[in-house]
Amino acid sequence: MSQFAINLMFVGASFALYIGIAIWARAGSTSEFYAAGRGIHPVTNGMATAADWMSAASFISMAGLIAFTGYDNSSFLMGWTGGYVLLALLLAPYLRKFGKFTVSEFIGDRFYSQTARIVAVICLIVASTTYVIGQMTGVGVAFGRFLEVSNTTGLLIGACVVFAYAVFGGMKGVTYTQVAQYVVLIMAYTIPAIFISLQLTGNPIPALGLFGDHVASGEPLLQKLDAIVGELGFNEYTAHHADTLNMVLFTLSLMIGTAGLPHVIMRFFTVPKVSDARWSAGWALVFIALLYLTAPAVGAMARLNITDMMWPNGTSGDAVSVEQIENEPRYDWMATWQKTGLLDWEDKNGDGKIQYYNDKNADMQAMAAEKGWEGNELTKFNRDILVLANPEIANLPSWVIGLVAAGGLAAALSTAAGLLLAISSAVSHDLIKGAINPGISEKGELLSARIAMGVAIAVATYLGLNPPGFAAQTVALAFGLAAASIFPALMMGIFSKKINNTGAVAGMLAGLTVTLVYIFLHKGWLFIPDTNSFTDADPLLGTIKSTSFGAVGAAVNFGVAYLVASMTKPIPQEIKDLVESVRVPKGAGVAQDH
Amino acid sequence: MSDNSSNSAYWSANVRIILISLVIWALVSFGFGILLRPMLSGIAVGGTDLGFWFAQQGSILVFLGLIFFYAWKMNKLDAEHGVEEE
Numbered sequence: 001m002s003q004f005a006i007n008l009m010f011v012g013a014s015f016a017l018y019i020g021i022a023i024w025a026r027a028g029s030t031s032e033f034y035a036a037g038r039g040i041h042p043v044t045n046g047m048a049t050a051a052d053w054m055s056a057a058s059f060i061s062m063a064g065l066i067a068f069t070g071y072d073n074s075s076f077l078m079g080w081t082g083g084y085v086l087l088a089l090l091l092a093p094y095l096r097k098f099g100k101f102t103v104s105e106f107i108g109d110r111f112y113s114q115t116a117r118i119v120a121v122i123c124l125i126v127a128s129t130t131y132v133i134g135q136m137t138g139v140g141v142a143f144g145r146f147l148e149v150s151n152t153t154g155l156l157i158g159a160c161v162v163f164a165y166a167v168f169g170g171m172k173g174v175t176y177t178q179v180a181q182y183v184v185l186i187m188a189y190t191i192p193a194i195f196i197s198l199q200l201t202g203n204p205i206p207a208l209g210l211f212g213d214h215v216a217s218g219e220p221l222l223q224k225l226d227a228i229v230g231e232l233g234f235n236e237y238t239a240h241h242a243d244t245l246n247m248v249l250f251t252l253s254l255m256i257g258t259a260g261l262p263h264v265i266m267r268f269f270t271v272p273k274v275s276d277a278r279w280s281a282g283w284a285l286v287f288i289a290l291l292y293l294t295a296p297a298v299g300a301m302a303r304l305n306i307t308d309m310m311w312p313n314g315t316s317g318d319a320v321s322v323e324q325i326e327n328e329p330r331y332d333w334m335a336t337w338q339k340t341g342l343l344d345w346e347d348k349n350g351d352g353k354i355q356y357y358n359d360k361n362a363d364m365q366a367m368a369a370e371k372g373w374e375g376n377e378l379t380k381f382n383r384d385i386l387v388l389a390n391p392e393i394a395n396l397p398s399w400v401i402g403l404v405a406a407g408g409l410a411a412a413l414s415t416a417a418g419l420l421l422a423i424s425s426a427v428s429h430d431l432i433k434g435a436i437n438p439g440i441s442e443k444g445e446l447l448s449a450r451i452a453m454g455v456a457i458a459v460a461t462y463l464g465l466n467p468p469g470f471a472a473q474t475v476a477l478a479f480g481l482a483a484a485s486i487f488p489a490l491m492m493g494i495f496s497k498k499i500n501n502t503g504a505v506a507g508m509l510a511g512l513t514v515t516l517v518y519i520f521l522h523k524g525w526l527f528i529p530d531t532n533s534f535t536d537a538d539p540l541l542g543t544i545k546s547t548s549f550g551a552v553g554a555a556v557n558f559g560v561a562y563l564v565a566s567m568t569k570p571i572p573q574e575i576k577d578l579v580e581s582v583r584v585p586k587g588a589g590v591a592q593d594h
Numbered sequence: 595m596s597d598n599s600s601n602s603a604y605w606s607a608n609v610r611i612i613l614i615s616l617v618i619w620a621l622v623s624f625g626f627g628i629l630l631r632p633m634l635s636g637i638a639v640g641g642t643d644l645g646f647w648f649a650q651q652g653s654i655l656v657f658l659g660l661i662f663f664y665a666w667k668m669n670k671l672d673a674e675h676g677v678e679e680e
Contacts, residue, residue, distance in 0.1 A: 074649035078623045081654045085619045088661045089612050093668070207651060211640025220641025238642040240631060248624055255623075273679050275672070278665035285661055289654050296650040495609075583605050584677040 003336075003398050007146045010402035011409060014184050018165075018177045018410075040175060042276045046283025048175045049267040051182035053284065054291055055131075055415030056138020059189060060408050061472035064386030066299035067306075070229075070237035074296075075251040076472060079479075081285060081292050082251070083258020086487075088281030091259055092268040094494045096277035097581070097588045101269060103262050103486065104430045110493040110582075112575055113501035114435060119508050121430045123485035124262045126512065127478050128423045129456055131261070133527070134474030135416040136162075136457075136464030141384045141471070142408040144340040151340050152465060158412070159461040165413055166420040166457075167450050175270070178418075181410040186290055188407020192391040192400050193294045196301050199394065206297035214304075225304050231315040232307070233361030237300065243543040250476070253550030257479025260487030263415075263422040274585035302390050309393065310356040310378060319353040319377075333392035342382035343389075349374040383470045420453045427452035468523040469547075476547040477519055484511035484553025492561060497579050499561050500571045507561025515553030522546035604675040611667055615660050623653040 040048075058080065066073045098106050104124060108117025136155060139162060144154025190206070197209035201221055214221040226236045235241050258264065267284070268277045309331070310320050325331045325345070337343035345354050349372055356378040357364050368374070388408050391400045428449035433440050440448070468474050485508050492499040492507070499507075522539060523546055524531040536545040544552065581587065626634060631645025639647045672678035 071646055071649060074627060074646075077650055078627055078653045081657050082619065082623050085615070085657050085660050089615055089664055210650075211642070211647065222641035222646075224641075226641075238646050240628075244628065247628055251623065251628070275665070275669050275679065278661075278668060282658065282661040282665055285658055289658055292654055293651055580601065583608075584601055585672050585679050586677040588679050 001398075003401060004148060006398050006402040007405045010399075010406040011146060014406040014410060017180055017184075018413075021177045021180055022165075024176075040270050040272075042271055042280040043283050044175070044179060045267060045271050045276075045280045046285075047182045047287050048178040049264065049280070049284035050287035051178035051185060051410070051414045052267065052418040053264055053415070054182075054185065054288060054411055055475065056135050056142070056408070056412035057472040057475035058288075058291060058295070059185060059411035060138045060141060060387050061384045061470050061475075063295045063298040063302065063390075064383035065470060065472055066296055067303040067386055068381075068383055070235065070300075070303075071240055072235075072242035072247065075247055075254065076476075077292055077296060079251045079254025080258060081288060083255040084281055084285040084288070086255060086259040087264070087268075088278060088285075091265065091490055091494070092277040092281050093274045093585065094582045095265060095490070096268050096271060097274050097583075097585055099269075099588060101266075102425055102430055103265050103490070104426060105434075107489055107493065107504070108430075108434070110575065110578060111489075111499075111501045111504040112572070113505065116489075116501055116505050116508070117430060118435055119505050120486065120489065121426045123481070123508055123512050124426045125423055125456075126516065127257075127260075127481040127485065128262060128419045128426075129460060130481060131475055131478035132416060132419050132423075132456060132460035133463045133467060134471045134478065135412050135419070136460045137467040137474060138384065138408070138471040139412045139416065140464060141340070141342065141382070142388060142405065142412055144342070145337065145385070145388055146405040146409070148336065148339055151342060154340070155461060155464055159457055159464075162413060162416045162420075163454065163457050166417040166453055178414050181414040182287060184403075185407045185410045185414070186287070188403045188410070189291050189298075189387075190294055192394070192396055192404055193298050193301075195396050195400065196305070196390070196394045197297060200301055200304065206301070207293040210297040210300055221304070222300065225300055228307050228311075228315055229303065232311075232356065233358035233364030237303065246543045246545055246548050249544060249551045250548035253480045253483050253548055253554075254476060256483035256487045256554050257476075257481075257550055260482035260485070260490070261479070262426070262482075262486070263418040265490075266422060266425075274588045298387065298390065302386055302393065305390075305393050306381075307356075310354065319355045321353050322347055323352065325354065330395050333389055336392070337385055337389055340385070342380065342385050344380035345378050348377055354378060416457075420456055423456045424449035424452040463527050466527075466529050468527045473547060477523070480515055480519065480547060480550025480553065481512065483550035484515035484557055488554050488557040488561065492558070494579070494582060497571065497576050499565045500568055502568045503561040503563075503565025506564040507557040507559075510560040511553045511557030514556050515549055518549045518553075519546045601675075601677065604671065604677055607671055607675075608668065611664065611671075615664055618656065619660060622648055622656040627653050 062076050095106055104117050104120035107120040139158035140151050140155030143158040144151040147154060193206040194204055197203055197206040200214060201209035201212040202215050203209035203212045212221060214224045217224050222238050226238055230236055268280060271277050271280050312320055325334055354377045355373050357376055359376040388404060391404050428445050432448050433445055489504050489508050522532055522534050522536055534540045539545050626645055627649035634644040637644040
């Protein structure tokens with residue numbers, strides 16, 4: 001059976017499973033559509049949260065970014081897990097106690113202001129839509145590879161599938177589907193990693209293999225990796241090269257953003273009790289950590305394998321020949337990925353060999369001149385293909401490759417569905433029912449929810465054709481936006497009795513605006529290419545890249561809110577009582593719709 | 595709000611636990627993983643140093659410990675102050 005047929009079989013079987021579950025647990029009433037009747041156990045909820053959370057960015061993109069940068073991209077690992085600590089300690093139990101369905105409902109009630117609620121909805125829509133753009137980038141890569149078509153065609157097909165999939169059911173359908181998706185996703189991520197770790201280090205646990213010895217050379221794996229990438233003129237893998245301030249701010253933005261993203265917070269509204277909300281965050285992180293502890297091993301080992309593949313005779317021997325790439329079966333993956341347009345090579349100096357090295361490094365340029373090389377000949381290696389190509393690079397059995405294709409799609413689809421749900425509930429529940437037309441029928445509300453999903457996915461697909469970065473980088477921008485707008489408002493709403501309606505509105509608007517403007521200045525207005533005035537290589541403020549600005553935006557939000565609140569009327573007594581009641585678990589009933 | 599004094603004692607105990615947890619949270623990630631890494635460079639871990647391990651593995655494990663510790667501690671605190679759910 002051909003690899004294509006095997007991929008099709010795995011992807012088809014996994015889809016049949018998800019759709020089957022979605023039909024079985026189809027949402028009936030609006031209350032089920034949003035929060036699944038709150039009957040979900042913390043472990044189940046944790047697993048669904050993990051699937052919801054680990055998107056194309058975590059599954060498809062992150063290990064590739066770590067592989068080609070090394071230590072400097074550890075921010076992704078710490079940022080996307082550390083946020084759960086903030087979520088568990090600062091938000092989840094109180095929001096569950098408050099007991100309504102959406103984040104903006106809390107903001108609207110706590111800041112006793114319809115304006116605050118609408119501003120929160122706008123913040124949610126901006127952050128979630130940016131997030132979906134990143135997902136669509138990943139969907140394009142995954143569908144492009146598995147259908148063996150170009151990235152663009154893959155993206156368009158993927159968008160149709162995501163849409164069909166998200167309108168199928170509400171959260172209940174999604175909760176159990178996501179448990180299934182988590183299982184597929186985590187197997188698809190860890191099984192190839194275990195194989196590769198065994199091949200390279202003899203240790204079946206990738207997280208331990210990363211710090212183990214490389215079997216072929218007998219040296220520690222990371223030391224070996226530092227040495228060979230160094231010989232090709234690249235930065236040492238384990239060393240710190242990035243700007244420290246930017247790295248700290250980037251990590252912090254990802255952490256705060258995690259605790260400000262609606263589709264994750266919404267999960268904690270669906271557990272039966274306040275104490276369950278605390279445990280739920282822990283369980284979610286357990287399931288997430290299984291992937292995040294494996295990811296750095298995947299990155300480092302893939303980098304080693306790719307380098308070995310391009311220099312089969314060692315970095316001081318001859319490079320791989322064009323003939324080998326075309327004829328040897330273990331190089332087949334290069335031809336398949338070339339079709340997607342995301343991988344390419346060119347024999348610039350016509351010596352019949354493909355030299356892969358860092359042609360920006362001065363020492364390497366001198367050496368290249370001596371040897372007659374005319375630049376790096378592995379001309380294109382999109383970071384987002386690394387995880388999906390990894391089992392092929394390591395020459396693993398074809399069923400593993402099929403499994404990884406299914407896992408990549410599960411990751412992208414589950415998050416895209418969760419986000420579309422958050423966007424649609426923000427529009428239909430908060431904006432239309434909450435502000436524009438309170439008398440809307442249940443049917444009308446569901447219909448507007450579905451229209452909102454359709455519009456969001458169309459916008460994200462259009463922008464996904466020219467994404468502002470690799471999947472994980474675009475997603476990082478969404479985190480910056482959530483960090484600067486939603487998180488501070490939620491935290492102040494719980495921990496302060498001083499912040500009033502005007503303060504909160506001013507803070508959210510200030511945080512969102514400065515962050516959005518900073519991002520657009522660097523990535524193009526509305527992410528349209530070539531409309532940017534600065535680049536992340538040479539940012540506007542010192543060394544702060546647009547992906548790291550969320551932490552600064554959050555500080556602006558806190559500052560403005562505090563200042564404005566201290567100059568305007570103090571909050572009324574009944575709101576002080578509301579804050580008091582949110583702080584204690586006692587009396588948390590079944591949350592109500594309103 | 596029948597018992598405000600007990601509630602405020604409960605709340606300040608909660609805030610204290612949160613602060614201690616967040617200090618540890620920042621220490622393992624921003625501290626050991628990034629800013630203090632040069633100070634830990636003498637401690638070798640499998641071909642690299644302890645700071646690298648904290649940045650890519652250790653911080654995640656500590657985060658897990660912190661969340662479960664907080665959930666356990668708070669559920670106990672709820673009962674002590676009589677504010678647990680029925």
